[in-house]
Amino acid sequence: ETWKVKNNFAKLTKEERNPHHKRIDMLDPYTKEEFKRIRKVIMKKHTFRKNGKFPRNYAALMLILMGAFQGRRYRSEIGGVPWSKVDSDRIILDRTKTEDSRSMYELNRQTQWIIRQMKSYCKHKSKVGHCFNIDKTFKTICAEAKVRRLPVYMLRHTWGSNAVAAGVPLDDIKDSGGWKSWAMVETYAKRDRKRRKKTSQKIATFMATGK
DSSP states (O other), X not given: OTTOOOSOTTOOOTTTSOOOOOHHHHXXXXXXXXXXXXXXXXXXXXXXXGGTOOHHHHHHHHHHXXXXXXXXXXXXXXXXXXXXXXXXXXXXXXXXXXXXXXXXXXXXXXXXXXXXXXXXXXXXXXXXXXXXXXXXXXXXXXXXXXXXXXXXXXXXXXXXXXXXXXXXXXXXXXXXXXXXXXHHHHHHHHHHHHHHHHHHHHHHHHHHHOO
């Protein structure tokens, strides 16, 4: 008003705005080799359960593995689920980030083993969940494994990317991972196509030039 400005000269059109990026667009998920190194460090630390100490630290280790093997949101769909809703073969969800109604997902053999270890070691029946924050533990694991330190949520994206690379049908990935829309699953598919195209070009270049 003081400057007698009548129009909003700072208002941008849709074409002038920066594009909206998904978090996975800014970071590459862990490769199979990187996760192999992460898993190796975790399994080495798994021996700590023999001395009966540090139940919270042990739960965090197991939660990192479960987040990678199951592909679900580690906080709301894994770590924050009360033990009363964790069965031997499935986890029941009252409400998730994308679902307003009750749902559930099936556990695979790896996560079933993890659940058994946690129940036998931690020995606590929390009403609000068996583990909350694993960032500090994950930071330590990444340092010891000598891999990139990515946010913990990238374990979920690592699961999705590897599922596409393994040839799992996209609709199965969507259902197993708990995505409500196809947007993220299609992102994984696009990344996999780019990876295969890059690999194909690398082989062709080597055959043509020997380099």
